[in-house]
Amino acid sequence: MASPSISLRPAVQSDLERLWSFLAMAAHVPDDGDVRRDTTEDLRLAAYIQGWMDEAKDLGVVAMQEGRAVGAVWARQWSERRHGYVWLPGEHADLPELIIAVEPGLRGTGTGAALIRALQEAAGPRFGGLTLNVRDDNPAARLYRRMGFSEVGRIPNRVGGESLVLVWTMAAA
Numbered sequence: 001m002a003s004p005s006i007s008l009r010p011a012v013q014s015d016l017e018r019l020w021s022f023l024a025m026a027a028h029v030p031d032d033g034d035v036r037r038d039t040t041e042d043l044r045l046a047a048y049i050q051g052w053m054d055e056a057k058d059l060g061v062v063a064m065q066e067g068r069a070v071g072a073v074w075a076r077q078w079s080e081r082r083h084g085y086v087w088l089p090g091e092h093a094d095l096p097e098l099i100i101a102v103e104p105g106l107r108g109t110g111t112g113a114a115l116i117r118a119l120q121e122a123a124g125p126r127f128g129g130l131t132l133n134v135r136d137d138n139p140a141a142r143l144y145r146r147m148g149f150s151e152v153g154r155i156p157n158r159v160g161g162e163s164l165v166l167v168w169t170m171a172a173a
Contacts, residue, residue, distance in 0.1 A: 006111050008118050011060030011074055013053045019060075022072045022101035023049050027158075045158070048076060048099050057096065059126075061118040063111050071102035073115040075123055075130060092152070092167055095129045100140075112140070116147045120168065129169035136162045144168075 011019075027045055052058050052074070060074030075096035098119060102112045123130050132149065134141050135157055141164060149166035157163040 005065050006070070006114070007064045008061050008114060009064060011062050011072060015060070015062055015069065015072065016049070016052060018069045019049055019052065019072060019074065023099060025101035026099050052076065059119070059122055061115050061122070063102065063115055070106055071111050071115055073098055073100040073119045075119060077127065092131060094127060095131045095167065096123060096127055097131045097133070112143055113147060120147070124170040128171070129167060131165065131167050133163045133165050136164050
């Protein structure tokens with residue numbers, strides 16, 4: 001369960017600027033004061049934000065504490081022509097990919113699990129599931145597995161290592 005001082009709300013278009021910072025956090029891009037520039041240099045990374053909420057398929061949840069966004073999870077539905085790092089052909093092709101970030105001081109408090117659960121509840125009926133990718137050495141992979149995600153593959157990541165490709169479906173939940 002999330003910290004008692006955390007509340008969740010649906011993400012809206014006005015969250016876009018803050019999502020750039022959360023994207024940098026999720027992608028481990030150093031915050032040098034211009035995370036938008038740093039994240040837009042990698043077109044596949046920028047795809048997770050650019051045009052977000054312009055399409056009815058985009059959805060997300062924001063964690064708030066004392067009136068400030070402290071975490072977010074959002075999902076984008078990809079196509080073979082337009083995608084971020086992961087697009088799964090075949091049976092998982094229509095599943096949106098989620099991106100999540102929680103401020104470092106709140107990690108391990110249940111905030112991430114609450115965000116994922118809220119997104120699963122919103123995305124499940126609409127899409128039937130979600131995908132994500134996570135570096136193979138990221139401790140968050142344990143959280144994703146606890147939340148019902150299963151490994152379906154591995155891909156090279158942008159920093160030269162390997163990332164796990166995970167899928168959650170309502171049918172398996």
